[in-house]
Amino acid sequence: MRPWLVLLLLPALAGCDEMSRQPRDDVYRASPLFADGAAMQAPPPGAVARDAPAWDAALAERPPMTPALLARGRERYRIFCQPCHDASGSGHGIIPARGFPQPPDFNSERLRQASSQTFVDVIGHGHGVMFAYGDRVPPGDRWAIAAYIRALQLSQHAPAADLAAGDRARLEAPHGR
């Protein structure tokens, strides 16, 4: 056997490469490339996102009220608002019970008169001690939550006369039915 044939074994060394950690920067990882040591960088001041026009358009116009919009709103409300504002919108959620300032009742006269735009703005920019949720609730979902808050308000203030006959009968029946 010729000694130089041993050289053919050299490529096998490639198998020793540790591939569990690869020289690339994944999101949320630390990175030596940037001054603050994070792989994810905030866009420089004044940058305009490519989808900014679509975002603004979605914010400007209220989408039509549909069952799908309400369902989405209910889901998002339960994730982001219920901990403080409570399932009924009364403001007696579990976080205020642990010492957070008491949020106002959505069924108060003032907030029932408020426009849906008000709710959308509060979600986007916050209000007093309530922080903004704009980073986690995109425009479409803000309108969906606003729509659901309308449904919550209606649920506490619907005139009995507006109910369908069957529902009306059940409402007026003695308790226990």
Add this chain to the structure above:
Amino acid sequence: MPQIFKPSADTWLRTFAAVAALGLIAAALFGAGVARSDWVTRAGWPVEQPVPFSHKHHVGDLGLDCRYCHSDVEEGRYAGLPSSHVCITCHSQLWTGAEVLEPVRASFAENRPIAWKRVAALPEYVYFDHHIHVARGVPCVECHGRIDEMPLTWRAKPLQMRFCIDCHRDPAPRLRPVNQVTRMDWTGWASDPANRGFGERAMRRFHIQPAKLTDCNVCHR
């Protein structure tokens, strides 16, 4: 010529060969055992974090939804870890003097991320995507366990290749309604007659084909 080996040499040789063979088998079994042990996979080992964040408190007791903090889980490959802004939405008013929260306040004030230690990370040659699993109704608890009972987060499942493949071969019994993926406690769900055949219906509805889900290039791209 004198005898080199005594008559007992043969016995010695046989004994030595037998012990060596047994030793090899034991070493192989031990190696395989170690490779699957919690010590290697880190399953069940709580991880010390810069802030002793408790899912038990925030999810179990306060009832927060996972998506309040891991808000990218439905759209993206990564679930994402919350920025300190998210913590401060509550901790601007709650536990404001607490020593344990000092790193969170400093991180918020100086706009510098908290360096959480990873708990469930995969090797980087594996591709994983949360969005597809969440959109098909694979609940968080299947892979992350009862997070709502963890005072400090630990890896609940081994997350080795066999764990992924076991489900990819037959996902049906582990699929759940898509709008309840963050629910933690599923006791009694599978035995409820109302849910009989749910998994099979979901498989048809989403056109899930287990035969293709075990191809190597699904996870190694």
